[in-house]
Amino acid sequence: MSRSPGIxxxxxxxxxxxxxxxxxxxxxxxxxxxxxxxxxxxxxxGIFGIFPLFFMVFLSFQDWNPSEGLGAMxxxxxxxxxxxxxxxxxxxxxxxxxxxxLLSGVPQHLFAIPMAYILVQLGERARQWFTSAYFLPYIxxxxxxxxxxxxxxxxxxxxxxxxxxxxxxxxxxxxxTWFDPDYPIQWxxxxxxxxxxxxxxxxxxxxxxxxxxxxxxxxxxSNDLYEAAKIDGANTYQRFTQIALPLLKPFxxxxxxxxxxxxxxxxxxxxxxxxxxxxxxxxxxxxxNYLFRIAWEDQQMGMxxxxxxILFGVIAIFTAIYFYLFGREGLQEN
Amino acid sequence: xxxxDNALFQKSxxxxxxxxxxAFLILFAMTTIFPFVYSIVLSTHDQEGISSLGVSMGLGIxxxxxxxxxxxxxxxxxxxxxxxxxxxxxxxxxxFFCSMCGYSLAVYKxxxxxxxxxxxxxxxMIPPVLSLIPYFLIxxxxxxxxxxxxxxxxxxxxxxxxxxxxxxxxxxxxxxxxEAAKLDGAGEFRIYSTIVMPLLKPSLATLAIIQFVFLxxxxxQPLVILEGDKxxxxxxIRSMQxxxxxxxxxxxLGSFLSMLPxxxxxxxxxxxxxSGLTSGAVK
Numbered sequence: 127m128s129r130s131p132g133i134x135x136x137x138x139x140x141x142x143x144x145x146x147x148x149x150x151x152x153x154x155x156x157x158x159x160x161x162x163x164x165x166x167x168x169x170x171x172g173i174f175g176i177f178p179l180f181f182m183v184f185l186s187f188q189d190w191n192p193s194e195g196l197g198a199m200x201x202x203x204x205x206x207x208x209x210x211x212x213x214x215x216x217x218x219x220x221x222x223x224x225x226x227x228l229l230s231g232v233p234q235h236l237f238a239i240p241m242a243y244i245l246v247q248l249g250e251r252a253r254q255w256f257t258s259a260y261f262l263p264y265i266x267x268x269x270x271x272x273x274x275x276x277x278x279x280x281x282x283x284x285x286x287x288x289x290x291x292x293x294x295x296x297x298x299x300x301x302x303t304w305f306d307p308d309y310p311i312q313w314x315x316x317x318x319x320x321x322x323x324x325x326x327x328x329x330x331x332x333x334x335x336x337x338x339x340x341x342x343x344x345x346x347x348s349n350d351l352y353e354a355a356k357i358d359g360a361n362t363y364q365r366f367t368q369i370a371l372p373l374l375k376p377f378x379x380x381x382x383x384x385x386x387x388x389x390x391x392x393x394x395x396x397x398x399x400x401x402x403x404x405x406x407x408x409x410x411x412x413x414x415n416y417l418f419r420i421a422w423e424d425q426q427m428g429m430x431x432x433x434x435x436i437l438f439g440v441i442a443i444f445t446a447i448y449f450y451l452f453g454r455e456g457l458q459e460n
Numbered sequence: 461x462x463x464x465d466n467a468l469f470q471k472s473x474x475x476x477x478x479x480x481x482x483a484f485l486i487l488f489a490m491t492t493i494f495p496f497v498y499s500i501v502l503s504t505h506d507q508e509g510i511s512s513l514g515v516s517m518g519l520g521i522x523x524x525x526x527x528x529x530x531x532x533x534x535x536x537x538x539x540x541x542x543x544x545x546x547x548x549x550x551x552x553x554x555x556f557f558c559s560m561c562g563y564s565l566a567v568y569k570x571x572x573x574x575x576x577x578x579x580x581x582x583x584x585m586i587p588p589v590l591s592l593i594p595y596f597l598i599x600x601x602x603x604x605x606x607x608x609x610x611x612x613x614x615x616x617x618x619x620x621x622x623x624x625x626x627x628x629x630x631x632x633x634x635x636x637x638x639e640a641a642k643l644d645g646a647g648e649f650r651i652y653s654t655i656v657m658p659l660l661k662p663s664l665a666t667l668a669i670i671q672f673v674f675l676x677x678x679x680x681q682p683l684v685i686l687e688g689d690k691x692x693x694x695x696x697i698r699s700m701q702x703x704x705x706x707x708x709x710x711x712x713l714g715s716f717l718s719m720l721p722x723x724x725x726x727x728x729x730x731x732x733x734x735s736g737l738t739s740g741a742v743k
Contacts, residue, residue, distance in 0.1 A: 157570075159564075159568065159648045160564045160567075160568035160570040160573070161564075161570070162648075162649075163560045163561065163563060163564030163568075163652070164560070164561050164564045164565070164576065166556075166557040166560060166561060166616070166617055167557070167561045167576075167580070167617040167622065168576075170557075170613060170614060170616065170617045171579075171583065171617055173598060173602075174595060174598055174613070174614040175583060175591070175594075175614075176579075177598065178591075178594030178595060178597050178598040179591070179594050181594060181597060181598075182593060182594045182597070185593075185597065192596070192600065196600075196601070241485075241488075244481055244485065245485075248485075254730075254731065256485055256489055257734065258726075258730040258731075258734070259489035259492055259493055260488075260489065260492055261730070261733075261734050262492065262493060262496070262723070262726060263492060263495075264737065265673055265722050265723075265726050265733060265737070266496075266677070266719045266722060266723065267676070267677040267679070267694050267715075267718060267719055267722075268677065268679065269677075269679050269694040269695075269697070269698050269715075270694060270697065270715040270716070270718050270719045271495060271715075271719070273697060273698070273701060273711060273712065273715040274495045274496075274498070274499045274502075274712060274715055274716075275495065276701065277502060277510070277708050277711075277712055278495065278498065282510075282511045282512075282513075284498065284513075284515065287513070287514050287515045288515055290514075291514075291515050330492065330495075333492075334492070335737075335738065338734055338738045339738060342738070387587070390587050391587045391588055391589055393589060393679075393680060394679050394680075398698060398701070401701060401702065402698070402701070402702050404702075413589075414587075414589040417589055417590075417592070417593075418589070418592075418684075421592075421593055421596075422684060427593065427597075430593050431593055434590045434593055434594075437587075437590055438586075438590060441587065441590075445585065
């Protein structure tokens with residue numbers, strides 16, 4: 127491999143012998159070229175990414191209220207870590223995050239895969255129309271849609287009103303005897319239901335994304351395979367489970383990975399639906415919300431930094447396990 | 461003769477299933493779009509109208525009143541302008557930065573390339589909320605608190621965008637072309653700006669979609685950095701939710717209006733947007 131970083135060859139040896147000085151200078155400049163092109167990343171990521179990350183190690187051993195300026199930092203040893211590890215809310219919010227992830231994530235994929243299968247069978251045009259409808263929530267602001275859901279979840283909101291309608295309608299009334307119109311379901315106020323309310327918004331928002339991924343996956347499966355299976359006597363269901371599903375593995379792996387990553391970061395939905403962490407926070411607060419609350423509402427930046435490192439560790443361990451268990455299998459067919 | 465062997469019976473079962481599935485898909489699509497439609501209904505009612513709405517989908521007469529209420533309670537158009545500034549500046553600059561970085565990683569062989577590549581990959585795996593505190597610290601240290609600059613700059617070098625461009629350069633820019641330009645005496649930067657950039661258009665369009673949608677909808681960074689007249693529209697609307705006797709009609713109207721630009725773009729070019737936003741997965 128040549129030392130020269132440039133594209134192709136940097137002038138022949140003959141020309142270098144003839145005029146060494148200008149070529150040498152040119153080479154030095156051109157050796158720097160790739161770094162010049164990369165300089166935006168190096169500078170911005172250096173400043174906003176790497177430096178503060180290391181500074182956070184330092185910060186996690188300090189007691190600091192950000193509103194009092196940088197001078198107010200005080201070294202307090204490992205107190206922050208001890209405080210974080212002994213805070214039951216840390217574990218509770220981790221558990222909430224996991225529960226909401228399962229409540230929203232599992233149905234997402236269970237719905238998306240068969241729906242993608244049906245959509246691909248429908249043909250290009252119909253598929254395009256339906257996909258556009260299902261995808262719409264994905265492009266809209268999570269905060270704005272959560273505000274709309276927040277209203278729909280109110281005591282006098284549409285969700286309760288629909289239940290009241292079924293409760294009052296004689297045909298369905300026997301099914302709704304458990305419901306008392308004077309005490310509507312407190313979707314966003316009661317700890318007992320808040321996780322379902324958040325999960326529904328998450329499900330609604332990301333279903334379309336998964337459908338697109340799976341339809342693209344389905345589209346890569348050759349029609350000949352289905353035809354061959356048909357001749358061998360496989361019905362639609364068998365063709366789905368025996369041909370489509372196994373060939374979709376890499377896409378399922380990608381989709382599930384994206385869902386897990388997205389859910390670890392879940393912040394907006396739960397933040398808005400708990401009215402900025404004011405109601406039903408016991409079960410509605412995710413780990414991101416918890417971190418935000420410690421840092422900005424309790425103004426304990428040092429402890430928040432310690433929690434960040436703890437989460438770093440937890441996430442790294444789970445990522446490693448996940449990729450160890452599923453990574454090879456998921457990627458091999460890609 | 462068994463009824464199940466009857467061809468007509470089988471055919472009608474098949475038709476029933478087919479239309480059943482189709483009906484399900486349509487119903488599901490309507491449910492998906494429902495919150496958007498319903499937000500239009502809600503934004504035409506005043507507080508009293510909303511609480512007595514029941515299951516009716518009728519439009520009210522208080523749209524103008526809600527709009528005035530919205531303007532009174534928030535600097536709505538300032539928020540929209542701030543969001544637009546952040547999204548547009550961030551998108552335009554990231555087109556330059558991501559394409560430069562992606563081009564460099566695709567075309568040159570140099571010391572430290574694999575290290576940089578590795579760091580980029582790792583940085584993608586760090587959940588954004590964990591880097592929120594270090595981000596806040598550095599913004600504070602640099603004195604960039606409450607500036608739009610601090611909100612869009614870190615995203616102009618999105619690793620996802622850099623990889624997107626890199627893949628595209630590797631796949632579709634012929635090396636011969638670059639070498640020919642070089643032989644003709646074009647400088648490295650000139651090759652990039654006059655030959656490569658125009659060829660990158662499709663991938664840059666994808667990048668622009670991803671970046672604009674992300675920056676317009678981004679909530680976390682503006683929430684901790686911006687306040688007052690600098691705030692973006694969604695943090696403004698969110699903070700209305702917390703006020704006592706919050707006028708829901710006005711809030712919903714504001715939420716809907718804040719989504720409207722993206723919805724309109726989506727209606728016109730849903731195909732491009734979908735393929736752009738899922739380009740990480742679907743090639």
